[in-house]
Amino acid sequence: MLPRGLMISAPASGTGKTTVMLGLARAFRDRGLTVQPFKSGPDYIDPAFHGAASGRISLNLDSWAMPPDMLDAHLARAGGADLVLAEGSMGLFDGVAQPGESGNGASADIARRTGWPVVLVLDISGQAQTAAAVARGFPGFREGVDVAGVVLNRVASPRHEALARLGMEAAGLRVFGALPRRRDVEVPERHLGLVQAEEHGSLEPFIANAAAFIAEHLDLDALLAAAAGGGGPAAAPAPAAIRPPGQRIALARDAAFSFTYPHLLDAWRAAGAEILPFSPLADEAPAATADICWLPGGYPELHAGRLAAAGRFRSGLRAFAETRPVHGECGGYMAMGAGLVDAEGTRHEMAGLLGLVTSYETRRMHLGYRLAELQGPLPGQDAGARLRGHEFHYSTILAQPDAPLARVSDANGAAVAETGSRRGRASGTFFHLIAEAS
Structure with a gap:
């Protein structure tokens, strides 16, 4: 069976998923846990950051492009890990209209296949209780996808946080923590996404800073307790072949x-x-x-x-x-x-x-x-x-x-x-x- 894990997702792109992902990966690694990262969807930049934070290679999990045996072979790489952290792409349920090999490319496909609960990263800038109305639609939207709770990101003040927490409490949603606005822990971007890991001038200090930031503001014990799993094979079959182009x-x-x-x-x-x-x-x-x-x-x-x-x-x-x-x-x-x-x-x-x-x-x-x-x-x-x-x-x-x-x-x-x-x-x-x- 797969190790317990969490899907770090969001209602949309640009909410701060990658900062949370990197901070959690390093913070749990600093606690002595073996953390296996994955990236949902077609992204070739985020996995390099994941590897730097966790110390393990991060592979893509793509339900539109990859057949089931290939997904299972990738998931088997989590063997021996204490915890899996998978970073979603776009919004949790965002994919294409026509299904491909194993789904429509949504992060929810992977969460459902693996049984990893979803942690929603919410950018609450410009709203307070209304953020709960948005988040409330996620649990139950798709059968088999469990939403464990939320992380409030880009919080402007203690009053802002308190109002947002009131809304989440009324909506029955667990809050794992609140992150104040901090430019120094945001990964710089350019027109195709994040600046590449090897181009980041101070990658290791940046990741250490992100880990300290996350550990200070999020309840790591509660997140670890919320992790679950059970999906996927105990021993994966041989992956769908990708023939090398040469020797x-x-x-x-x-x-x-x-x-x-x-x-x-x-x-x-x-x-x-x-x-x-x-x-x-x-x-x-x-x-x-x-x-x-x-x-x-x-x-x-x-x-x-x-x-x-x-x-x-x-x-x-x-x-x-x-x-x-x-x-x-x-x-x-x-x-x-x-x-x-x-x-x-x-x-x-x-x-x-x-x-x-x-x-x-x-x-x-x-x-x-x-x-x-x-x-x-x-x-x-x-x-x-x-x-x-x-x-x-x-x-x-x-x-x-x-x-x-x-x-x-x-x-x-x-x-x-x-x-x-x-x-x-x-x-x-x-x-x-x-x-x-x-």
């Missing part, structure tokens, strides 16, 4: 290319693949001994000038692609293209393996799950394979002249224009691969 994988890894799901790298290594990291920003080329090069997403638009000036990287990548496959996801795909226009309207030359030209001069958000049927092969996958992934970026396509890589649709089955591209041994997608579709 020796040259993986771009730096501030411009870091959006890789932990479970993907974990699966590649479990299958015996060797990962050879290199840094395009340091003007490094992929290892000559690799048999495939993989460029993850990230923030190439913030480093477009440096990438354009990285002659060894670009010439090395082109030479690599003459004999071996190169694949890029989102930002990596953009870096493989002919050019990238930054927010100021300046065009920067990219590697030129594909004809793709993208622009950030006029921002346009592309967000959502993707189901792709490959029209041509990509490393590790044959033509005709069906893949599930997620797309999130703000670029605009100015040119995409190469053969489409896949027929791509959103979670509702509507076709999307971001089909990816293929030319020779080069391929790219705007979506990040999460799992192979059943």
Whole structure:
């Protein structure tokens, strides 16, 4: 059976879930507990913070993209833990309209599957008793999802807290504590979410500060007592296979290319693949001994000038692609293209393996799950394979002249224009691969 756990969720994004999650993970770890973190939904930034706070790798649990055996295999990683903390995404019940492999992508799917009670983090700025009216709708909204109580966040004053607590008492909701407004314990954000963990200049002091803040204002004993579980298998079956794209994988890894799901790298290594990291920003080329090069997403638009000036990287990548496959996801795909226009309207030359030209001069958000049927092969996958992934970026396509890589649709089955591209041994997608579709 699964260890006892809690789902840290909220009515909406931006309520302070991550601060509570990180503070709790470190505070319980400081008490000597082994804490296993998870992240519900398609997020590649939060798990790195989770790992730093807990000391254990955090994996994604995605009910839309992942089949049941894959979810169970990820949950089995909690074996040996004293407590599981899972951070939700968006609002507790927010997902897509059409179900996928194991649900519609909502954090509630995971809470129901595992039996972990939900702790709602409520941003009560601008309201008091009314916050209880919002929270009261959560218990009983979906059968099998237990709401243990709430954390009041961004409390302005003792009077504000007292009024909010009165409302929660009238609504029959347990309050685990109240957090005053503190800018120094909020994780900084940018346009795709939080600033990456490796970019945080003082990560360890920040997490220690968050843990002290949480321990001071929340009832840790009550939260630990509220944790429960029991869902999931005692011994997970083998996970749904994610075939590695090669035996020796040259993986771009730096501030411009870091959006890789932990479970993907974990699966590649479990299958015996060797990962050879290199840094395009340091003007490094992929290892000559690799048999495939993989460029993850990230923030190439913030480093477009440096990438354009990285002659060894670009010439090395082109030479690599003459004999071996190169694949890029989102930002990596953009870096493989002919050019990238930054927010100021300046065009920067990219590697030129594909004809793709993208622009950030006029921002346009592309967000959502993707189901792709490959029209041509990509490393590790044959033509005709069906893949599930997620797309999130703000670029605009100015040119995409190469053969489409896949027929791509959103979670509702509507076709999307971001089909990816293929030319020779080069391929790219705007979506990040999460799992192979059943």
